[in-house]
Amino acid sequence: MMSSMIAALGVVFAPGNVLLMMLGTLLGIFIGAMPGLSSVMGLSIMMPLTLTMKGASGILMLLGLWCGAIYGGSITAILIKTPGTANSAATTLDGYPMATKLGQPGRALGISTMASTFGGIFSAIMLLWISPILGRFALKFGAPEYFALAVFGLSMVTSISAKNVTKGLISAVIGLMMATVGIDSLTGQQRFTFGTVYFMGGIAMIPVLIALYAFSQGLQNIEAGNDGGNKRTTQKIKRILPTWQDTKTVFPTMLRSSIIGTVIGAIPGTGGDIACWVGYNEAKRVSKHKDQFGKGAPEGIAAPEAANNAISGGALIPLLTLGIPGDAGTAIMLSALMMQGIVPGPLLFQTQGETVYTVIMGMFLANICMCVLGFLGLRGFAKIGEISNTYLTPIVFAFCVVGTYAVNNNIGDIVLMMVLGVISFFLIKLDFPMPPVILGLILGNLAEKNLQRSLVLSHGDVTIFFRRPISCILIVISLVSIFWPLLRKMAEMLAMKKK
Numbered sequence: 108m109m110s111s112m113i114a115a116l117g118v119v120f121a122p123g124n125v126l127l128m129m130l131g132t133l134l135g136i137f138i139g140a141m142p143g144l145s146s147v148m149g150l151s152i153m154m155p156l157t158l159t160m161k162g163a164s165g166i167l168m169l170l171g172l173w174c175g176a177i178y179g180g181s182i183t184a185i186l187i188k189t190p191g192t193a194n195s196a197a198t199t200l201d202g203y204p205m206a207t208k209l210g211q212p213g214r215a216l217g218i219s220t221m222a223s224t225f226g227g228i229f230s231a232i233m234l235l236w237i238s239p240i241l242g243r244f245a246l247k248f249g250a251p252e253y254f255a256l257a258v259f260g261l262s263m264v265t266s267i268s269a270k271n272v273t274k275g276l277i278s279a280v281i282g283l284m285m286a287t288v289g290i291d292s293l294t295g296q297q298r299f300t301f302g303t304v305y306f307m308g309g310i311a312m313i314p315v316l317i318a319l320y321a322f323s324q325g326l327q328n329i330e331a332g333n334d335g336g337n338k339r340t341t342q343k344i345k346r347i348l349p350t351w352q353d354t355k356t357v358f359p360t361m362l363r364s365s366i367i368g369t370v371i372g373a374i375p376g377t378g379g380d381i382a383c384w385v386g387y388n389e390a391k392r393v394s395k396h397k398d399q400f401g402k403g404a405p406e407g408i409a410a411p412e413a414a415n416n417a418i419s420g421g422a423l424i425p426l427l428t429l430g431i432p433g434d435a436g437t438a439i440m441l442s443a444l445m446m447q448g449i450v451p452g453p454l455l456f457q458t459q460g461e462t463v464y465t466v467i468m469g470m471f472l473a474n475i476c477m478c479v480l481g482f483l484g485l486r487g488f489a490k491i492g493e494i495s496n497t498y499l500t501p502i503v504f505a506f507c508v509v510g511t512y513a514v515n516n517n518i519g520d521i522v523l524m525m526v527l528g529v530i531s532f533f534l535i536k537l538d539f540p541m542p543p544v545i546l547g548l549i550l551g552n553l554a555e556k557n558l559q560r561s562l563v564l565s566h567g568d569v570t571i572f573f574r575r576p577i578s579c580i581l582i583v584i585s586l587v588s589i590f591w592p593l594l595r596k597m598a599e600m601l602a603m604k605k606k
Contacts, residue, residue, distance in 0.1 A: 111460035112468070118461070119468045124167050127160070128469065131171030132476040136484070138172070139179020141499060146176030146194070148324055148503075150439040151316035152510040158446055163462065167469045169443055173436055174473040177416050178223040178481060185215045185408070194415040197387040201400060201407025209403045213485075217349040218408045220481040222361050226413035227474035229365035230372065230420025235467050238428050239456055250560035251572050255581035257554035260431045260546060262585035272593065274539045282547020285310045286555070293559045305519045312442045314524035315548060317507050319541045322528030325503040327535070347485055357409035360390045368414035372421025386414025420470055427451050427463055430553070438545045 138149035157165030180195035185202035206212035289309030364386035390410035432438040565571040
C-alpha cells in the first residue's frame with residue numbers, strides 16, 4: 108500500500124501532470140461559471156480529447172475539470188443570482204444578498220472558495236481512508252452479489268434523483284434497453300442491431316453522454332433565447348480573502364456540510380444538487396440566528412458549497428471499490444477509466460494499486476489547484492457570467508461535434524449523438540431525469556452478465572440471490588428504495604383519512 112502511494116505521488120506531482128491538472132481545473136471553473144453549462148457537460152465534451160494522453164494524465168485532467176466546474180457554479184450564483192450549475196442553486200439564497208444588499212461580493216466569493224476547498228479536501232481524506240476498507244469487503248462479491256449491486260445502483264437513482272418515481276423508472280429502462288443493443292456475450296446472438304454493422308458493438312458511451320448533457324443543453328439555450336447579445340452586469344469585487352472572524356463562524360458549518368456531502372455522494376444516484384440543499388437546510392436548522400438566512404448569512408454560503416464539493420470524493424468511493432458510479436459525473440469518470448484499461452471494482456486495489464492511489468492523490472491536488480486558481484483569478488472569472496448565449500451556444504455545439512467525432516472518427520457517432528440529443532431534449536421538457544438513462548446504460552451490462560452467470564452456476568435457480576446474505580440484503584434494500592415513495596404516499600393518505 109505504502110509503495111503504491113509513493114509511486115502515485117510521483118505520478119501526480121510530475122511537472123507535466125501538475126500543469127495538465129491546473130489547465131483542467133481552470134477550464135472547469137470557466138465551464139462551471141457559464142450559466143447553461145455543467146460539470147457533466149464539460150466532462151463529456153473533454154473526455155474524448157483526454158484519451159489521447161499517455162498514462163494517468165487524461166484522468167488527472169478530468170479530475171481537475173470536475174472539481175473546478177463544481178466550484179465555478181458558485182461564482183455566477185453569487186454575482187448575478189444565476190447558478191452556473193444546479194449544484195450551486197442554494198448558494199444564491201445568501202450569496203447574492205451578500206454581494207448586492209450588503210455590497211460585499213468579494214467576501215461572499217472568498218467564503219465560497221474556502222468552503223469549496225474544505226469540502227473537497229475533506230472528501231478526499233474520506234476517500235483515502237474508506238476506499239481500501241470497502242475494497243477488501245467487496246472481495247467477497249461473486250456474480251450474484253454483482254447483479255444485486257447493479258440493481259441497487261439503479262434503484263437508488265430512480266428513487267432519489269427523480270422527482271417522479273415512475274418517470275425515473277422509465278428513464279432507467281431506456282438506459283437498460285440501450286445496454287441490450289449489440290451481440291449477446293453468452294449466446295452470440297445479434298440484438299436490436301437493425302441489420303447494421305454500426306450497432307453490433309453496442310451503443311457507444313461518449314455519443315450518449317454528450318447527447319444527454321451537452322447537445323440537449325444547447326437546444327435548451329436556443330429555446331430560452333439568446334438574450335439579444337446583451338451582457339449581464341456584475342458587482343465590483345474588492346476584498347476576497349476571508350477574515351479570521353468569518354473563518355471561525357463558518358468552520359462548524361463547513362465540517363458538518365462536508366460530512367453530509369461525502370455521505371450523500373457515496374450513495375449511488377445522488378448528486379451535488381441534493382447535497383447543497385441538505386447542507387443548507389441543516390445549517391439553517393442548527394443556527395442560532397435563523398432570521399439572518401436569506402439576507403447574506405456567511406453560513407448560508409459555506410454550507411451548500413462545502414456540501415456540493417464534498418460530493419466529488421464521496422462519489423468516487425463506490426466507483427473505485429464497487430465499480431458503481433455515484434452520480435452522472437462519476438459515470439463519465441468510469442467510462443474514462445475503462446477506456447484507459449482500468450476496471451474499477453474490488454480487485455482494483457490489488458491489481459492496480461498505483462493507479463487507484465493516483466486518482467485519490469489527484470483529488471487532493473485538484474482541490475489545491477482549485478483553491479489557488481480561485482483566489483488568484485476570481486476577478487477574471489467573474490467576467491464569465493457576462494458572456495451572452497449568442498456566443499455560448501454555438502461553442503457548445505462545436506465542442507459536441509468535435510468531442511463525439513474524436514473518439515472513433517466515425518460520422519455515425521455524430522448522427523447518433525444528434526438524434527439522442529433531440530430525443531433527450533424532449534424527455535427533459537417532460538421532466539424525465541437523465542442520470543438514470545446513463546446509469547442504466549452502464550449498469551445494464553453489469554446486471555445482465557452477472558445475472559446470466561448466476562443462473563448458469565445455479566442451474567436456473569433464482570433463489571441463489573436470496574440464499575447469499577450480501578445479495579439478499581442488497582435486493583431487499585433495492586425493493587424498499589423503489590417502493591418507498593409509493594408506500595410513503597399511501598401512509599400519508601391513510602393518515603389524512605383517519606383525521
